[in-house]
Amino acid sequence: MARVTDERTYYTIPIGPTHPSLKEPLQFAFDLEGERVVDVEIKPGWNHRGxxxxxxxxxxxxxxxxxxxxxxxxxxxxxxxxxxxxxxxxxxxxxxxxxxxxxxxxxxxxxxxxxxxxxxxxxxxxxxxxxxxxxxxxxxxxxxxxxxxxxxxxxxxxxxxxxxxxxxxxxxxxxxxxxxxxxxxxxxxxxxxxxxxxxxxxxxxxxxxxxxxxxxxxxxxxxxxxxxxxxxxxxxxxxxxxxxxxxxxxxxxxxxxxxxxxxxxxxxxxxxxxxxxxxxxxxxxxxxxxxxxxxxxxxxxxxxxxxxxxxxxxxxxxxxxxxxxxxxxxxxxxxxxxxxxxxxxxxxxSNLMSYRPMFQGAQIADIPIIIACIDPCIACMDRVIVRRDGREEVWTAEQLLAKSWEKTRRLKG
Amino acid sequence: MEPKGLVESFQARFGQKIRAVRIDEIRSNLGIYSYPVIWFEIDREVLHDAVAHLISFQFPHLATISGRDLGKEIELTYHFSIGYGQRRGEQSVNFRLRVPKADPRVRSICDLVPGALTAEREKIEFLGVQFEGIPDSRNIFLPYGMKEHPWRKDETGVKGAWLE
Missing domain, CATH: 1.10.645.10 (Cytochrome-c3 Hydrogenase, chain B)
Structure with missing residues (x-):
């Protein structure tokens, strides 16, 4: 399932666990083939409060x-x-x-x-x-x-x-x-x-x-x-x-x-x-x-x-x-x-595991709406890690949203 | 299926491996309806078969697995339910089992119920239980590499500052 190893830990948190609108920040790491999502790795728990x-x-x-x-x-x-x-x-x-x-x-x-x-x-x-x-x-x-x-x-x-x-x-x-x-x-x-x-x-x-x-x-x-x-x-x-x-x-x-x-x-x-x-x-x-x-x-x-x-x-x-x-x-x-x-x-x-089949085959521009579609208890997605051609890039929520909006504009003609 | 029939079916199949059974009848405060909540105490080696037996009635819903540190043992409770999709048809079925801390192994049920993975991974990191055959045993809610088990009350648990 995962290509992320125990040694690899992500600390690229631009908004972070203390953002007032977040209850449970999630981290997504997407494996891409061109514009298509091949697989996704989800890591919750950034704000686990015990x-x-x-x-x-x-x-x-x-x-x-x-x-x-x-x-x-x-x-x-x-x-x-x-x-x-x-x-x-x-x-x-x-x-x-x-x-x-x-x-x-x-x-x-x-x-x-x-x-x-x-x-x-x-x-x-x-x-x-x-x-x-x-x-x-x-x-x-x-x-x-x-x-x-x-x-x-x-x-x-x-x-x-x-x-x-x-x-x-x-x-x-x-x-x-x-x-x-x-x-x-x-x-x-x-x-x-x-x-x-x-x-x-x-x-x-x-x-x-x-x-x-x-x-x-x-x-x-x-x-x-x-x-x-x-x-x-x-x-x-x-x-x-x-x-x-x-x-x-x-x-x-x-x-x-x-x-x-x-x-x-x-x-x-x-x-x-x-x-x-x-x-x-x-x-x-x-x-x-x-x-x-x-x-x-x-x-x-x-x-x-x-x-x-x-x-x-x-x-x-x-x-x-x-x-x-x-x-x-x-x-x-x-x-x-x-x-x-x-x-x-x-x-x-319970709904966390359903993300994987929903993302497989999706386009990058569809990531924001798919994340939102289960109505997750995280109101905003503040970071996404993308792995393409073996390189890793961090995408911010703004970049992803811009991509989603661009797709809507394109479809509207 | 009537709760009594369900319990008898489990007892016939597993005999002494089912150590105790209790059926709670939860009554509505309006006085017009009640539903059963069944609690099984089972040996850990029959868990996988018990879940397979439950699947023969209906593919069950698993809410989560709860667990606690008893000192020398760890207690796990699997909170299932069957009969959903049917008006007033759902009954809760719970399996409780103990694993010794010296050998905290229990067979993973992810091959039968793939959606159990999150709950099992949570028990690995929080209680130090080992699930045999689990497809992914890394931490889920705790940071990768964190070795302490926060729900343990022994030396492998978290120390003072974590709880303040």
């Missing part, structure tokens, strides 16, 4: 704040998966109303994450007007998240055994209004992304992941579904309030006759999932019962901590995050509130 070890030194109520900060974009996803792991391990019940509120926030997060991704994809292809348009319309859902939780990111809403804030009667009409806004907008987004001849030329049959590869390489989320692998935890093993809601996995054949597993299919899946998320929030608002939302008083919190300390057990918390399966595993021993094991697995960890 979060799991930190979580094994704290009680779960303290770790909530740490878990939420593993990722900024899918911050509620980590809290849902982490809280479910603890609740499943120790048998802590959650009031039904809180389960509905969790679904509403999780689906709002899916809307903002998918729109954010659509903007990034447009930028990689050289459609900056579309980037600015999508990020402009994303503000509406950010405002709603701020209204409901008090913050645009890191909402601190979900806690063990429930949620910390209720959705009031006054807030509901504003959420519905935002949903109507996105419903009206969807047609325009679908038209801009899926009926644009240049975007079609740039994304059809590019970055193809076959059904077999997606299945065997453990792809998750939209990356898997775009290749026809119907994995969606909300349907397969429903949790929160999902068992009471109507939904089925989104695959590209809902939009076009055949599944190709290319970048175009990944755009289809994400855009249709925005529509699905709107529907799920509407259902949740309609079905949400009145009642408790979780532990509210100091006495109740103390009681919860005592339960965590006294009980023992192990539990898995899985959540269908915007990018795919998010997995938390936690294990407690009796007489200690500090877990003896905490393992976090994010969607990009």
């Amino acid at each position: 979060v799991e070890v930190l979580g094994m030194k704290r009680n779960p109520l303290q770790t909530l704040y740490l878990a939420e900060r593993i990722c900024g974009i899918c911050s509620v996803s980590h809290l849902i998966a982490f809280s479910r792991a603890v609740e499943n391990a120790l048998g802590i019940p959650v009031p039904p109303r809180a389960e509905y509120i969790r679904v509403i926030i999780a689906e709002l997060e899916r809307i903002h994450s998918h729109i954010l991704w659509a903007g990034v994809a447009a930028h990689e292809l050289g459609f900056d007007t579309l980037l600015h348009l999508t990020w402009r319309v994303r503000e509406q859902v950010m405002d709603i998240l701020e209204l409901l939780t008090g913050n645009r990111v890191n909402y601190a809403l979900v806690t063990i055994g429930g949620v910390r804030r209720d959705i009031t009667k006054e807030q509901e009409p504003l959420v519905r209004q935002a949903l109507r806004y996105y419903k009206d907008l969807l047609e325009m987004l679908v038209d801009a992304f899926l009926h644009d001849p240049t975007i079609e030329l740039r994304t059809r049959d590019v970055g193809v992941l076959s059904y077999k590869d997606a299945l065997e390489l453990m792809a998750v989320g939209p990356t898997a579904r775009a290749s026809g692998v119907k994995k969606d935890i909300r349907v397969d093993q429903p949790y929160l309030a999902y068992p009471a809601l109507e939904l089925s996995p989104i695959t590209p054949d809902l939009f076009r006759p055949e599944i190709h597993g290319d970048v175009y299919d990944k755009i289809i899946v994400r855009l249709l999932e925005i529509e699905q998320a709107i529907g799920l929030i509407e259902q949740a608002l309609a079905k949400m019962p009145e009642g408790e939302i979780g532990h509210a008083t100091k006495e109740e919190m103390t009681e919860l901590l005592v339960q965590i300390k006294e009980r023992e057990g192990e539990g898995i918390g899985r959540h269908e995050a915007p990018r795919g399966e998010l997995f938390h595993y936690i294990r407690f021993q009796a007489d200690s509130e500090i877990p003896i094991l905490w393992k976090v697995k994010c969607p990009t960890y």
Whole structure:
């Protein structure tokens, strides 16, 4: 697989691990034959922070704040998966109303994450007007998240055994209004992304992941579904309030006759999932019962901590995050509130191996959009190493983007 | 497939090599649904065959492998699930096994489940487990050439300054 040896280490990091927008910088080393990518070598871990070890030194109520900060974009996803792991391990019940509120926030997060991704994809292809348009319309859902939780990111809403804030009667009409806004907008987004001849030329049959590869390489989320692998935890093993809601996995054949597993299919899946998320929030608002939302008083919190300390057990918390399966595993021993094991697995960890078949045979100009197409948890690609004729060159993100944009311009004529 | 039937099928195939089994029923807080989570404790030599047996039901999904240092041994848990693609059909199947630190070998499952490579490479670097037959055993999240195993609690683990 690799032509990189243990002795060869890359330290050419122009932006580096402390760049505020990066959670997990990735390094790609491409083997080229002319303009074609023959193979790719991927090295993650440039910003591995050992979060799991930190979580094994704290009680779960303290770790909530740490878990939420593993990722900024899918911050509620980590809290849902982490809280479910603890609740499943120790048998802590959650009031039904809180389960509905969790679904509403999780689906709002899916809307903002998918729109954010659509903007990034447009930028990689050289459609900056579309980037600015999508990020402009994303503000509406950010405002709603701020209204409901008090913050645009890191909402601190979900806690063990429930949620910390209720959705009031006054807030509901504003959420519905935002949903109507996105419903009206969807047609325009679908038209801009899926009926644009240049975007079609740039994304059809590019970055193809076959059904077999997606299945065997453990792809998750939209990356898997775009290749026809119907994995969606909300349907397969429903949790929160999902068992009471109507939904089925989104695959590209809902939009076009055949599944190709290319970048175009990944755009289809994400855009249709925005529509699905709107529907799920509407259902949740309609079905949400009145009642408790979780532990509210100091006495109740103390009681919860005592339960965590006294009980023992192990539990898995899985959540269908915007990018795919998010997995938390936690294990407690009796007489200690500090877990003896905490393992976090994010969607990009699972999708990493799918990059290789997607890149093989691609052009250099397609590298940016293929990197973006799995919606990796790294927002920007700050360096790429290219090996051609035995020589090694480092390409910056700007050089690669320029190449991608040049290809779009060429195709537009 | 019903979890009980699945467990019986494994017990019939592997007998005493399956040391313990537990089925957790995770109930929805809405009270309308529950799903099974199966925990197998197995001998390390049957892991490869157990995964092959699981594949005979459906090609499984592997979330990850978790692991911890028990002192003289290392414990690994493979978190699989089968039944995806079917509404309310998915059940979690976990295989737990122990390897002695003096001989931390376990057979790689990458020939059966190619997507297990990332999880196995992570266990090599973080816990010092050796996977026999793994196609690529280099570090993945840690720098190439780093010899310490951060999840080990013995002298091969990382020292104070790393954890501050």
